[in-house]
Amino acid sequence: MQLQVNMQAEAxxxxxxxxxALSLRGLRDWKQLQLFExxxxxxxxxxxxxxxxxxxxxxxxxADDRGFFLVQVGRTDW
Numbered sequence: 650m651q652l653q654v655n656m657q658a659e660a661x662x663x664x665x666x667x668x669x670a671l672s673l674r675g676l677r678d679w680k681q682l683q684l685f686e687x688x689x690x691x692x693x694x695x696x697x698x699x700x701x702x703x704x705x706x707x708x709x710x711x712a713d714d715r716g717f718f719l720v721q722v723g724r725t726d727w
Contacts, residue, residue: 660720701722704722
């Protein structure tokens with residue numbers, strides 16, 4: 650599975666965010682995508698100080714792939 654949490658960015662509102670990415674081409678089976686989407690849905694409903702807050706999730710198409718992205722509030726110490 651092509652799953653990475655190596656992108657850190659600044660959101661338009663100035664918050665630091667971490668982005669988890671999943672590549673459609675890298676999937677071994679559809680279960681991986683189902684779990685990724687379930688994680689996004691679960692995080693959206695959680696509000697706990699020890700769990701990075703959900704910001705958004707979205708898909709992005711390129712010429713040869715589709716990426717799925719989950720955005721959470723990033724750590725403040727980077």
